[in-house]
Amino acid sequence: MLLLATDTSGKNGSLALAQTEAGGGALPIHIIEVVPLAGGTFSAQLVPQVSALLAKHGFTKNDIGAFVVTSGPGSFTGLRVGLAAIKALAEILGKPIAAVSLLEVIAVMSGLQGKVTALRDAGRGEVYVGEYEVAGESVRVVTERLLGKEEVWAGEALQLVTTDEDWLTGAPAAGRAILKIDAVDAGTIARVGWNRLLAGETVAPEDLEANYIRRSDAEIFAKNRL
Numbered sequence: 001m002l003l004l005a006t007d008t009s010g011k012n013g014s015l016a017l018a019q020t021e022a023g024g025g026a027l028p029i030h031i032i033e034v035v036p037l038a039g040g041t042f043s044a045q046l047v048p049q050v051s052a053l054l055a056k057h058g059f060t061k062n063d064i065g066a067f068v069v070t071s072g073p074g075s076f077t078g079l080r081v082g083l084a085a086i087k088a089l090a091e092i093l094g095k096p097i098a099a100v101s102l103l104e105v106i107a108v109m110s111g112l113q114g115k116v117t118a119l120r121d122a123g124r125g126e127v128y129v130g131e132y133e134v135a136g137e138s139v140r141v142v143t144e145r146l147l148g149k150e151e152v153w154a155g156e157a158l159q160l161v162t163t164d165e166d167w168l169t170g171a172p173a174a175g176r177a178i179l180k181i182d183a184v185d186a187g188t189i190a191r192v193g194w195n196r197l198l199a200g201e202t203v204a205p206e207d208l209e210a211n212y213i214r215r216s217d218a219e220i221f222a223k224n225r226l
Helices: 042-056 076-093 102-109 149-154 167-173 186-198 217-225
Strands: 002-007 013-019 030-037 064-072 097-101 114-123 126-135 138-148 160-162
Touching: 002 042, 002 076, 002 186, 013 042, 013 186, 030 042, 030 186, 042 076, 064 076, 064 102, 064 186, 076 097, 097 102, 097 186, 102 114, 102 126, 102 138, 102 160, 102 186, 126 149, 138 149
Parallel strands: 002 064, 064 097, 114 160
Antiparallel strands: 002 013, 013 030, 114 126, 126 138
């Protein structure tokens, strides 16, 4: 099966083509290529880059068997653009979608087992926090939320993991250990999404929604006016 994976949750994004073994099964997938996407221009880049990537490797959109997409948390605009493109393609082609949380991908790719807390900088002195129970390739979401950095250090989580370099300077001062892993991309997201597809955990195009965690500025402004 040919998978198309996209990540438009951050300042920069990426898309990937991946090929799974014939007949399915829990075998590793082969990442054909990962293509970076420059931030700020996802709406102009995404569809043309998908077309170019397919053509480069001798495929057409009709060869795509499933989609994997990052549903959040992250940029409001970036997520809207990425999800809208995947919704349209999946609906036209009648193919399933696996939506994955970037925090969950960070937790899984850490290699840690048991209770794992994934962190991602959210700006404004805040952090996206995802708490999971990881057992092999099985992951159970405990909670995903937005916290202040001091709240993170005041918590009791023992296995902390992040892709953000800045956290390494804050953790020792707070007396906490933290694991730093390489930044995830659409290729990594494809691997996690493949396990979700195998488990039948898919979403229809009309039900695909972004997992922002943080409310938009417009929502915050409207609430403050009440």
